[in-house]
Amino acid sequence: MSNDKTIEQQITALQEKIAWFHSDAFSLDEAAARYKEIDDLAAAIERTLLEKKHHIEVLKQKFDE
């Protein structure tokens, strides 16, 4: 799964994929493959959520004058 996407973008992509199952475009022929895509994406997002750490940068800039 694409790692350069933000969590928000990945979650949006997931919701779009899920929406297909509720749309008129749904077809049984494609359902299995699409479900697999969603399962993989959801697992990737979960891994990202558990593994991604914050980056803290304390500015050297002084603000006292």
Added chain:
Amino acid sequence: MHCGNMESALTPRFRVSDFLAVVNQSLEVAFGSIEVEGEVASFKVNHQKYVFFDLKDAGGSVGCFMSAWQLRTPLEDGMRVVVRAIPKVTTWGKFSLTVQTVHPVGEGSLKKSFELLKVKLANEGLFDVARKRPLPAFPARVMVISSVQAAGYADFMKIAAQRTGGVKFIVANVQVQGASAPDQIIRAIDYANQLPEPPDVIVVLRGGGSADDLSAFNDELLVRAIAASRVPVLTGIGHETDESLSDLVADRSAVTPSHAAQVVLPDREALIARLRADREALLTTCEQRLSECMATVDDVRHDALEVWANDVAQRLEGTRARREALRAYDPELVLRQGYALITGEAKLDNIVKITTKEAYMKARIEEYVKR
């Protein structure tokens, strides 16, 4: 300086303006900048430019002067304040304090100052709900303005570490109490707004403290800087019961620094739970869609069967009708009505065969007349 006789030679003599200059020089050497605490009296602003008031206590009174733009908190007679000032004698020989900063002290004065400024800024619409902007749901860059030594900063980062990760925090280390705190925070806000890639949100943090400790967040220029920020601002100042003007003007205010972390960053555990729930729900959806498809196939099959059955029934009915029609031509039906069937060539003396309902007969044609 002019010297006359012997006695005069020991006693300095000045021109008035020189004397005033020497006095001011002595005051500057002796005191420099000082702080004086007292009660405000005879407060007035002339031409919206010059502020005059007396600072007094039970034992005395001193006149104060300052420029209106330096006054960052509303004043009223009776308020207790600390002024930072330079003592001076004016060219008219009047002693006064040239005030640089003025801060209310004591709960009553702080509260009074807070209320006066709150009314003023509210009348300008700075606290209107319509001005509030939503915070980004998933911020990638967050500017934190706080003292990195403060407990509130540590609380914020502790909770932030438990929330959704991958955020870049840019921390401006500033004083969060004292006379220079408002200006430092204002500079940090300006800095954030001028970054080539501005942060998604600014978070201003300070833990709990006394009303005096938190009074920096009621500074008029700071409140206006928050209002003017292009980047949305979240505040997390003090405890649940504290309310500052910075909180009121911010796009969103959290009750504590820890709460600010909860507000600005999505809940990781809740997101994971939702992801799992979505996957479960999707399985149910798949089952439903499969059932719908099967039901559709059943319907089509049933419809086809019904069409075929109707066709067969119609064909049977047609056959039955034709059979009925054919029966009308059955000679037996005519014979049963009492008629006779004659077969053979109709010619004189010919023998013909006569069939009735009950018998077969033969007969000779004795007469043949054309009709």
